[in-house]
Amino acid sequence: MTCVIVGGGAAGLQAALTCRQYWPDKPVVLIDAEQEIGYFRSLIPQFIGGKLEEEKLFFWRQGTDSLFIVKTGIRVNSLDRASQSLSLENGEKIEYERLILAHGGRPNMPGILAEQSCKGIFPIRDLTMARKIREWLKGHSEVVILGGSLVGVKTAVHLRQVGLGVSMVVRRDHTLLRALSPQAAQWIDTHLQRMGISLLFGHTIEEIMVKDGSIQKVKVGNEWMTCDTLLVAAGAIPDASFLEGSGLLENGELVVSSTLQTRDRKIFTAGDAATISTSRGEKINPATWPHAVFQGKLAAQNLYQSVPAPLNLLTWINCMDLHGLALIILGPPVAGAEVITYSRESEGIYREIFIVDGRIVGGALVGDISGAGLLHALMITGEKVNLEDLWFPHKIRCIRPSNFMKQRSRAFILSQREMST
Numbered sequence: 001m002t003c004v005i006v007g008g009g010a011a012g013l014q015a016a017l018t019c020r021q022y023w024p025d026k027p028v029v030l031i032d033a034e035q036e037i038g039y040f041r042s043l044i045p046q047f048i049g050g051k052l053e054e055e056k057l058f059f060w061r062q063g064t065d066s067l068f069i070v071k072t073g074i075r076v077n078s079l080d081r082a083s084q085s086l087s088l089e090n091g092e093k094i095e096y097e098r099l100i101l102a103h104g105g106r107p108n109m110p111g112i113l114a115e116q117s118c119k120g121i122f123p124i125r126d127l128t129m130a131r132k133i134r135e136w137l138k139g140h141s142e143v144v145i146l147g148g149s150l151v152g153v154k155t156a157v158h159l160r161q162v163g164l165g166v167s168m169v170v171r172r173d174h175t176l177l178r179a180l181s182p183q184a185a186q187w188i189d190t191h192l193q194r195m196g197i198s199l200l201f202g203h204t205i206e207e208i209m210v211k212d213g214s215i216q217k218v219k220v221g222n223e224w225m226t227c228d229t230l231l232v233a234a235g236a237i238p239d240a241s242f243l244e245g246s247g248l249l250e251n252g253e254l255v256v257s258s259t260l261q262t263r264d265r266k267i268f269t270a271g272d273a274a275t276i277s278t279s280r281g282e283k284i285n286p287a288t289w290p291h292a293v294f295q296g297k298l299a300a301q302n303l304y305q306s307v308p309a310p311l312n313l314l315t316w317i318n319c320m321d322l323h324g325l326a327l328i329i330l331g332p333p334v335a336g337a338e339v340i341t342y343s344r345e346s347e348g349i350y351r352e353i354f355i356v357d358g359r360i361v362g363g364a365l366v367g368d369i370s371g372a373g374l375l376h377a378l379m380i381t382g383e384k385v386n387l388e389d390l391w392f393p394h395k396i397r398c399i400r401p402s403n404f405m406k407q408r409s410r411a412f413i414l415s416q417r418e419m420s421t
Helices: 010-022 041-048 111-115 127-139 150-161 182-194 289-302 372-381
Strands: 003-006 028-032 068-072 076-080 085-088 093-095 098-101 105-107 121-123 142-146 165-170 198-201 205-211 214-220 223-226 229-232 236-238 267-269 275-277 318-322 325-331 338-344 349-356 359-366
Touching (some): 150 165, 150 182, 182 318, 182 325, 182 349, 359 372
Parallel strands (some): 028 068, 098 267, 142 165, 142 229
Antiparallel strands (some): 085 093, 318 325, 338 349
């Protein structure tokens, strides 16, 4: 009998490769709507900006494994749990013994963009669309990016670096809303503005002016802006339409246990498609590349286990360089958490961590990312930290209690000249 994986992104491909490793006698069929799989989706902004050639995006190419069948360019229409089968849009029916749902999501096209069909409007999501964007940009240089997501920020930075005019329209009052506190985001936003990227907060695109079938201007607030390219980075929506009537959805979400198992013991989920219900009653979806890889591997390992192993990594860490500004996101703000911050504006440094019940649960390091490994390790282990004893590696020095400020916002990982000898 066959292990079937729906989705060929980071989670799905990792699940397929792990299945072949752990269950070598089981054939694997991977189905994906895209024409190509095995590329770094996280590097698409660099590719769009011409900083990375296409061949550098790919980390996997299909080999000669006769028990690993890849079906690309095909969507799944429906799931029938009773017959343990999937119906594909080409009329084919695929039976499974075990199933992993790693189908990810589709681009969110908010407001008037949902039905807009003129040229020059593109969601930033996959390689097929990225190729079209890159080709379009050869003759179009006034770019508006709708959305302040991570992919939107990264794309803005790379396009500005090659000299294009870039504006970002953000519905809320700062970028990276899901990832950073307003205080941390302010440092990123200031850096973007210094690069010459225009930021328009508290707005969305209300109207679009079209000329000869192509976008020409967009209305933001009461102002019309020149725009020959509109890139949409408003996040993704889990694409669960083929699961309607399957009994797996909970208020439209594919909610799974910490073992990534659905209500059906033969079906697991991984990646952006999964909403994980934790032992603390939380529902989370980290939606990061490292998480997708880790979840894909765990889902495959759990397929035939009588006692599936739980997911023990729930941190949201992400790291990047934004045109000279280093950023590590340890996790988004947590309601009720104690906030510990340190900043040095003259050096472009801002650091914050969030602590609940003595444990680090998130934070961000801007400009100075030293000690990130230790902070992440403490988050993973859930070890309680005593702020009077807490030390962090930075030029092989440590913080002593006397170095802490007495305010609620206390300094940590200070620069060398502020540390006790």
